[in-house]
Amino acid sequence: xxxxAHPGPSPxxxxxxxxxxxxxxxxxxxxxVVRQLACTEPGCPPLETVIAVLPMNGRARRWTLHTTxxxxxxxxxxxxxxxxPPEGA
Numbered sequence: 001x002x003x004x005a006h007p008g009p010s011p012x013x014x015x016x017x018x019x020x021x022x023x024x025x026x027x028x029x030x031x032x033v034v035r036q037l038a039c040t041e042p043g044c045p046p047l048e049t050v051i052a053v054l055p056m057n058g059r060a061r062r063w064t065l066h067t068t069x070x071x072x073x074x075x076x077x078x079x080x081x082x083x084x085p086p087e088g089a
Contacts, residue, residue: 012069019074020051023081030055036069051081 017032026032031054039048049065049072063080065072 010069016049016051016069016072016077019077020053020081023074023078024053026053026055034069039066 013034016034020032033052035050036047047068049069051063053061065080
């Protein structure tokens with residue numbers, strides 16, 4: 001890999017982003033960021049998945065799922081995105 005080059009997102013993360021866009025009815029101007037982060041809270045799994053939706057105009061929204069991106073199903077996303085209010089909203 002050339003110096004300074006970064007590998008693209010994994011197919012799983014791309015699929016999660018597409019599903020998030022579809023479930024929330026987002027336009028192409030709204031950024032969707034999905035990151036896996038180490039969780040340091042007691043009882044938390046080693047990795048958690050953080051989803052951020054950043055519209056051009058409007059308030060950013062964020063959700064945390066206490067599981068790895070590979071384990072998230074569409075039903076998990078639907079429950080998290082549509083049933084629970086986003087963090088920071």
